[in-house]
Amino acid sequence: MDLLVVGAGPAGLATALHAAGAGLDVAVWEQRAGIVDKACGEGLMPGAVAALAALGVHPTGRDLHGIRYVAGPRQVDAGFRAGPGRGVRRTTLHTALREAVLAAGVRVERRTARRVEQDENAVWVDGARAGHLVAADGLHSPIRRALGLDRPHRGRPRHGLRRHYRIAPWSDRVEVHWARRAEAYVTPVADDLVGVAVLTTARGSFDDHLFAFPGLRERLAGGAPAGPVRGAGPLRQDVCARTAGRVLLVGDAAGYVDALTGEGIALALAQAQAAVRAVTGGDLAGYEREWRQLTRRYRWLTHALLGATRTPPARRALVPLAQRAPWLFRAGVDALASPAGRHGRARLPGG
Numbered sequence: 001m002d003l004l005v006v007g008a009g010p011a012g013l014a015t016a017l018h019a020a021g022a023g024l025d026v027a028v029w030e031q032r033a034g035i036v037d038k039a040c041g042e043g044l045m046p047g048a049v050a051a052l053a054a055l056g057v058h059p060t061g062r063d064l065h066g067i068r069y070v071a072g073p074r075q076v077d078a079g080f081r082a083g084p085g086r087g088v089r090r091t092t093l094h095t096a097l098r099e100a101v102l103a104a105g106v107r108v109e110r111r112t113a114r115r116v117e118q119d120e121n122a123v124w125v126d127g128a129r130a131g132h133l134v135a136a137d138g139l140h141s142p143i144r145r146a147l148g149l150d151r152p153h154r155g156r157p158r159h160g161l162r163r164h165y166r167i168a169p170w171s172d173r174v175e176v177h178w179a180r181r182a183e184a185y186v187t188p189v190a191d192d193l194v195g196v197a198v199l200t201t202a203r204g205s206f207d208d209h210l211f212a213f214p215g216l217r218e219r220l221a222g223g224a225p226a227g228p229v230r231g232a233g234p235l236r237q238d239v240c241a242r243t244a245g246r247v248l249l250v251g252d253a254a255g256y257v258d259a260l261t262g263e264g265i266a267l268a269l270a271q272a273q274a275a276v277r278a279v280t281g282g283d284l285a286g287y288e289r290e291w292r293q294l295t296r297r298y299r300w301l302t303h304a305l306l307g308a309t310r311t312p313p314a315r316r317a318l319v320p321l322a323q324r325a326p327w328l329f330r331a332g333v334d335a336l337a338s339p340a341g342r343h344g345r346a347r348l349p350g351g
Contacts, residue, residue, distance in 0.1 A: 001025045003279060004123070004130035006113045006143060009036070010265055011251025012136030013097040014272035017055050020104040022280050028101065029125075031112040035094050039162040039230035041197045041262055042090055043174045043187040046082040046337045048266035052096075055269075059096040061088035062188040067333050068173040071319035072215065076326060077173060078333035085337065087174075087189040093265075116143060118245045132279045133247045136272075139237055141253035149249070151238040159233030160259055161206045162197040167223025169194050174262065178319060179212035180312050185262070186216065193226060199235070199259060235259060242291045243284045248275045254291060257302040261336050270294045297335060 003019050005012045008030030019026040030036075043064060044052070052059065064085035068077045101108060116133065117124045123133040135143035144150060169188030177184040182200035189195050196216070198209045206229045210217055239255035242248060249255075251268040271291060278287035309315045322329040 001027050001129075002131045003027075003134060003276075004029065004125055004128065004132075005134045005136055006030075006125070007136035007138060007141075007251070007253070008032075008098065008108060009038070009136060009138065009251065009268075010093060010097055011253070011268035011272055012134070013094075013101050014051075014055065014269050015134050015136060015250055015275055016101050016106045016108075017057075017097070017104060018273050018276040019279070020101075020106050022276055024276070024280070027107040027109065027130075029109050029111040029113055031110065033110055035091050035098070037230060038090050039160050039197070039232040040090055040264065041162070041174070041185045041187055041259060042088055042093075042189050042195045043185070043262050044086045044088055044093075045263060045266050046080050046085050048269060049084070049086050051266065051269040051273075055100065057096050057100050059086070059088045059093045061086045061092065062169060062190060063087075063172065064174055064188070065172045066174075067336075068171065068175045069178065069319050069322055069329070070175055070215070071178040071316070074319045074323060076319060076322040076329055078326070078330040080337045081334055082337045085174075087169075087187045087195070089189050089193075089195075092189075113137070113143060116146060116247065118247065120245075123246045131246070132284075134250050134275055135247060135253050136250045136268075137253055139232065139235070139252040139256060141249065143247070144239060144249055144253050147244045147247060149239050149241055149244060151240045153236050153238045155236065156201040157234030157236065158199055158201050158258060159231060160197055160199050160235060161209065161229055161231045162195060163206055163229045164189070164226040165194050165196060165220050165223040166192060166226040167194055167220065168192055170219060175216075177213045177216050178309075178315055180315060182209050182212055183260070184210070184213050184216055194220075194223070196220070197259075205229075242288050246284070248278065248284065248287055250275050255295075257299055258306055260305055261298060261302050263298045263336060267295055267298055301332065301335065 002024040066079035
């Protein structure tokens with residue numbers, strides 16, 4: 001085959017769709033069966049909605065029209081000028097992408113990649129030969145680790161926890177509630193369902209962390225928990241390179257800073273297209289350059305926001321500062337909402 005994709009999350013499935021569209025013989029391996037749920041905020045930025053539409057994928061959900069920061073009685077809003085985003089259950093997104101991949105004639109197999117070997121002409125994965133390999137196998141990518149591309153990170157690890165509540169959404173915004181040691185991200189995903197994701201460096205259960213948000217707890221009091229709590233982390237993953245020989249890393253496997261800005265899916269979709277472009281163009285070194293360009297804004301904004309909110313006094317000052325400088329808050333939201341790579345040479349279809 002021309003391309004083997006290991007990992008059937010959004011990054012891997014989008015890579016397969018782009019590859020099929022480019023005329024490549026592509027297959028996807030995934031070790032888990034069926035539709036996979038995952039701890040994530042489930043809010044698609046407008047750029048991600050546009051990128052999915054360009055692939056012919058239109059997952060159902062709730063339109064999102066902006067972001068709201070909340071700290072106690074204080075709040076500040078900024079709308080999306082690039083068009084609406086969408087709150088989409090992770091399982092709904094996975095289903096829509098998987099159906100599109102199967103409709104494109106791509107083979108999706110339940111297989112685990114255990115051994116990767118390569119030379120200048122091909123990659124062998126457990127004996128299966130491919131021209132190139134895309135590792136889209138997640139935050140803690142076994143293939144990335146096996147290739148020696150992990151880079152240790154010193155610092156307090158951040159983790160995420162997510163739970164759904166059976167309740168009618170009270171806003172058409174993604175709400176970010178700020179507390180002393182955590183943030184809670186509230187995303188409407190259906191007419192009767194809201195997702196709440198907590199990011200923190202502190203230990204504790206989901207309910208322990210939710211106790212720090214009394215206003216949010218009051219909002220959720222009228223709804224019942226729907227489904228289990230899911231967790232992910234540590235979120236920060238440093239990677240020394242996105243390529244090794246004929247192997248390319250895409251999505252979370254390529255490196256991750258934090259979920260703070262909600263750009264994960266948009267970036268994964270942009271990387272998927274860039275990886276296929278590198279394979280078809282025979283320029284794998286170009287993928288590393290394009291990856292840095294596509295993710296530059298995300299990395300800068302996320303590092304800046306994490307640094308600015310590292311201490312409790314700074315966290316307390318964030319929402320009051322956004323209220324006093326709403327133009328700055330709107331500019332940040334506009335940057336998050338625009339398609340990945342808008343300010344560089346790499347553009348998403350329709351971007």
